[in-house]
Amino acid sequence: MNYSFEPIGVIHSPYREKFGIPRQPSLVSAARVRLELLPPYDHPDCVRGLAEFSHVWISFVFHQTMDRGWQPLVRPPRLGGNAKVGVFASRSTHRPNPMGLSLVELISVSVDNGVALELAGADLLDGTPVLDIKPYIPFVESRPDASGGFVDGPPPLLRVEWSEAARRHLAEADAPAGFALLVEQVLAQDPRPAYQDDPERIYGVSLYCYNVRFGIAGGVARVLEILPAA
Ligand code: SAM
Known part of the structure; x- marks a missing residue:
């Protein structure tokens, strides 16, 4: 069975190419992106109540790399680029379904001229097609007791x-x-x-x-x- 989805929005980002984009959201808080909703989703009703949330989940398509396919094993940069883990144990862009998921800060919701969200800390390329937006619910989704596997903390900074x-x-x-x-x-x-x-x-x-x-x-x-x- 196949399913097909269409973008509900598009990302306008300072990141004009993949090189330099942080490997996860919130690592570069100064990155401001605008998520512009596309018709027919650019109606104020679609975002009513959203501005009360401080963070949102963005589901998106790795559109720039999706034609490169996927492999069952990948080499995460956090393991130095040599050791391999399964694709589903990684956040690799090369996946059977090339979909990404990023938790970002919601700065503002504008409904004046179309509908747009101002977001901070995104790890998204300019032009990224967005499939869905969902509010982040801290009491369910924040798990300080969780194990981070081989990603046991933020990377060292230069x-x-x-x-x-x-x-x-x-x-x-x-x-x-x-x-x-x-x-x-x-x-x-x-x-x-x-x-x-x-x-x-x-x-x-x-x-x-x-x-x-x-x-x-x-x-x-x-x-x-x-x-x-x-
Ligand atoms: N937070 C998301 C996740 O876990 O699904 C993305 C993680 S992925 C490792 C982050 C990388 O995706 C960025 O460093 C950038 O190189 C790449 N990326 C961001 N937007 C992309 C796009 N539209 N197409 C292809 N690659 C993209």
């Missing part, structure tokens, strides 16, 4: 420094509010692929319409340049 050039570019750029904090929180997560450690290498991450170029050496991420995205 220190982030800015070069003179990057500071100058930042001052000259017409970047959105909170951009510097977003850059710092994203780089502190260490976006490099597991077991890649080349202190000479220069990386670029796309945030809004900027290409943030940086290097990582000795536990420090250094912002080198903030350039307009190509």
Whole structure:
């Protein structure tokens, strides 16, 4: 039996490519995204009462990687990229049904011009199709006694420094509010692929319409340049 779903909304996110997106929600609280509801779901009735909740579950499609299929075993970055676990013991994007689930903070609900939710801390790519929104219910879903398996806590953070050039570019750029904090929180997560450690290498991450170029050496991420995205 097959089931088909259609998106109820679309994500507008500062993350313009996969590289640099945190591996789970809430790790980068400075990431603000807008979830725009699509017709016929963009009616104020569909979100009546939602603004009373502080957090929501977003079900979505891993639309950018869904054509790459799936494997029964995956290598989670948290295990260093070598050890394998079953796909259903992981949060891999490559799944039989390429659906994601993220718990995010609900900042506001707007019904003035269509319906849109302002969300914080999302791990979602720009253009992500959203299948469903559900309110988070703390007394049922918060389980401080739960075991986190091989993911036993937040990842260690890198220190982030800015070069003179990057500071100058930042001052000259017409970047959105909170951009510097977003850059710092994203780089502190260490976006490099597991077991890649080349202190000479220069990386670029796309945030809004900027290409943030940086290097990582000795536990420090250094912002080198903030350039307009190509
Ligand atoms: N919190 C969700 C979950 O557990 O289902 C997603 C976890 S998944 C490991 C997070 C990664 O998904 C991000 O780092 C990003 O690389 C990727 N991602 C986010 N949105 C995506 C999209 N629309 N298509 C493909 N990959 C996406």
